[in-house]
Amino acid sequence: MSTIIELAIFPTDKGESVSPFVARSLRIIKDSGLDYELNPMGTCIEGEFKQVLDVVDRCFAALEPDCDRIYLTLKADYRKGPPGRLKGKVASVQEKL
Amino acid sequence: MSTIIELAIFPTDKGESVSPFVARSLRIIKDSGLDYELNPMGTCIEGEFKQVLDVVDRCFAALEPDCDRIYLTLKADYRKGPPGRLKGKVASVQEKL
Amino acid sequence: MSTIIELAIFPTDKGESVSPFVARSLRIIKDSGLDYELNPMGTCIEGEFKQVLDVVDRCFAALEPDCDRIYLTLKADYRKGPPGRLKGKVASVQEKL
Amino acid sequence: MSTIIELAIFPTDKGESVSPFVARSLRIIKDSGLDYELNPMGTCIEGEFKQVLDVVDRCFAALEPDCDRIYLTLKADYRKGPPGRLKGKVASVQEKL
Numbered sequence: 001m002s003t004i005i006e007l008a009i010f011p012t013d014k015g016e017s018v019s020p021f022v023a024r025s026l027r028i029i030k031d032s033g034l035d036y037e038l039n040p041m042g043t044c045i046e047g048e049f050k051q052v053l054d055v056v057d058r059c060f061a062a063l064e065p066d067c068d069r070i071y072l073t074l075k076a077d078y079r080k081g082p083p084g085r086l087k088g089k090v091a092s093v094q095e096k097l
Numbered sequence: 098m099s100t101i102i103e104l105a106i107f108p109t110d111k112g113e114s115v116s117p118f119v120a121r122s123l124r125i126i127k128d129s130g131l132d133y134e135l136n137p138m139g140t141c142i143e144g145e146f147k148q149v150l151d152v153v154d155r156c157f158a159a160l161e162p163d164c165d166r167i168y169l170t171l172k173a174d175y176r177k178g179p180p181g182r183l184k185g186k187v188a189s190v191q192e193k194l
Numbered sequence: 195m196s197t198i199i200e201l202a203i204f205p206t207d208k209g210e211s212v213s214p215f216v217a218r219s220l221r222i223i224k225d226s227g228l229d230y231e232l233n234p235m236g237t238c239i240e241g242e243f244k245q246v247l248d249v250v251d252r253c254f255a256a257l258e259p260d261c262d263r264i265y266l267t268l269k270a271d272y273r274k275g276p277p278g279r280l281k282g283k284v285a286s287v288q289e290k291l
Numbered sequence: 292m293s294t295i296i297e298l299a300i301f302p303t304d305k306g307e308s309v310s311p312f313v314a315r316s317l318r319i320i321k322d323s324g325l326d327y328e329l330n331p332m333g334t335c336i337e338g339e340f341k342q343v344l345d346v347v348d349r350c351f352a353a354l355e356p357d358c359d360r361i362y363l364t365l366k367a368d369y370r371k372g373p374p375g376r377l378k379g380k381v382a383s384v385q386e387k388l
Contacts, residue, residue, distance in 0.1 A: 049154070049157050049161070050154065053150060053153065053154055056150065057146070057147065057150055060146050060175070064146070064175070067175075068176065068177040068178075069174075069175065069176050069177070070173075070174075070175040071172075071173070071174055071175075072171075072172065072173035072174075072175075073170075073171070073172050073173075074169075074170070074171040074172075074173075075168075075169065075170050075171075076167075076168070076169035076170075076171075077166075077167075077168055077169075078157070078161070078164075078166065078167040078168075078169075079165065079166050080165040080166070
């Protein structure tokens with residue numbers, strides 16, 4: 001089984017530059033051991049549904065202590081079948097171009 | 098503390114009519130006891146972050162057994178302060194019109 | 195034909211209270227004459243695809259002059275068939291509960 | 292000025308494999324001449340707001356003739372300042388790790 005989520009999470013009470021806060025989440029994602037890919041609008045993470053949801057929970061917990069307002073957007077794509085879809089989905093589209 | 102999420106979750110392998118699957122999630126949201134509001138594009142739910150994430154997990158678990166592909170979109174807005182924001186946020190905008 | 199979008203658009207360089215900016219967009223949506231519904235996480239608008247996209251463009255134009263950073267999230271659901279789905283989609287789920 | 296959008300658009304009435312339809316959009320994005328990056332959950336595109344919205348419109352128009360139901364998710368991040376942020380945003384986070 002494979003769930004890919006794309007997560008963007010950032011405070012909205014810290015002015016317009018939020019990359020230090022985004023870096024906090026990225027460190028947690030990296031430490032999770034799950035496959036991930038950072039892009040300009042979020043980070044894609046692949047795992048079992050509960051695993052990726054747990055990462056989301058930890059990213060929130062890393063911001064909550066010093067942020068008064070936090071915005072989060074998440075998309076998820078679950079597909080019954082083998083993992084390895086971070087690379088696979090992109091390849092599948094590109095070969096049809 | 099108050100987190101409002103808006104959740105949309107549906108299978109993409111069941112053709113274009115998915116309201117029976119959306120109803121499954123709504124039942125779970127209702128049974129959670131959290132404040133919620135169904136709208137044409139998703140359901141807003143208010144609670145503590147872990148509480149709303151737990152509801153998301155249960156909605157996914159209700160679809161996973163008979164759906165081969167599931168899509169989910171989620172937005173969250175966390176604000177330090179009192180709950181009651183499902184009504185409060187809408188009122189705050191409308192009084193500024 | 196019917197496209198429903200849900201739009202959320204707000205500056206992220208103005209601190210955590212952004213309802214005056216959200217009210218600007220709501221006024222534009224109201225003046226468009228399209229069917230709409232404000233909810234705690236965005237505003238649903240129904241129309242032809244080009245019509246709703248044009249409203250998004252005008253909402254952005256209303257923030258751009260005095261906002262240095264703007265975030266926007268949008269979901270759209272297009273369905274071949276008659277309009278009137280702002281009420282119809284919610285009713286279709288509720289009758290299956 | 293720089294707007295980055297991330298776009299995902301696909302039919303939900305064609306079963307679970309939709310990469311041929313995603314490829315249609317990617318071809319339009321490519322032909323637009325704007326900077327873009329495909330990722331597992333969408334495509335990031337950078338340009339002026341009206342330019343990127345115009346691309347969205349054309350992607351929809353490429354699916355509408357033979358799709359009865361279409362779902363679209365979009366995030367946008369506008370920032371007053373120079374373009375080149377597809378690479379810049381990712382670098383800015385990575386150097387803070």
